[in-house]
Amino acid sequence: MEVSVLLFENFETLDVFGPVEIFGKVTEHISFYSLHGGIISNSHRVSLDTLPLDNIIKGTYVFLIPGGLGTRKQVHNTELINKIKQISTLSVHVLSVCTGSALLAKTGLLNGKRATSNKRSFEWVVSVNEKVDWIKKARWVVDGNFYTSSGVSAGMDMTLGFLADLHGEEFAGAIAIQIEYNWQKDKDLDDFCTSE
């Protein structure tokens, strides 16, 4: 299972490393990318070396798009949005965490599809593309090969849910036990949504 993770300046730490921890239990093929490659950092002083997105020629099995404050700037980065669109189209599964769905929505690929995002930034995410069928109350949403999760920690529940969809709940549950994680299996249960 090839997992390709998009990074950009000011990505949210756990949006990336929650899913990476879980994918790391099933594959050694995890790679980090950014628009032009090189060192990418965030406000938590996490700094990683990345490959350029152009290296993904034929798509990937899982394309993971995190959120974070950096998305506010990146939705206006036409070159990045075009690359995300191109790679998402070629990839088998596309997963976004938190405000990562704003980047995905900006490509137009979610138009008419169901998707969710971070609760605190929900209005902003909706404003990025109102043609998406935004679902506010959901831990994560699946529509075709697109998985979109709520804020930060929800990315872990979604990643386990994604692996459950592929390999069964028992398979995903065993990973949750291995990392001593209280997996919330119900994608429709959302304790952090205070309005519908």
Next chain:
Amino acid sequence: MEVSVLLFENFETLDVFGPVEIFGKVTEHISFYSLHGGIISNSHRVSLDTLPLDNIIKGTYVFLIPGGLGTRKQVHNTELINKIKQISTLSVHVLSVCTGSALLAKTGLLNGKRATSNKRSFEWVVSVNEKVDWIKKARWVVDGNFYTSSGVSAGMDMTLGFLADLHGEEFAGAIAIQIEYNWQKDKDLDDFCTSE
């Protein structure tokens, strides 16, 4: 709040970045260290540049020690263990996640103190130093300025618990909500311990 994170080859991803996500909501002063500094990687292909531990001259406010498969090798690294001992002695709070408590136990600083660790590697951790009062059934354990957590994800619950001890439960709870994390507040509740 100065947070200094120890890294070594084959650290566990979420042991580090779960707590870093949470500490990142309260401080900008997070730094990554390793014995001699330089690039440190793990099996999830996460690769970070680090400062040498010698740069920590007067201790730090929080010294965070993760676990991971790398601990099996590092418990025999006398130079590293001596540095961990020196920095832990100088620091205000010492937190370990998962098998990170094996490294801390090896220093002797936990002798006669209560501590916990990963459930799956518990016997190995106990064997590293039997003079520690190892508590198997606990999400995390506090003894003086030492906080030790169970496996991987327990590090997030412990970090929120640590912040609750410092600033109150409401303060920590607000961070949990911000990152949409289902915080397990009870340090004595351990769903992953199958024996006492």
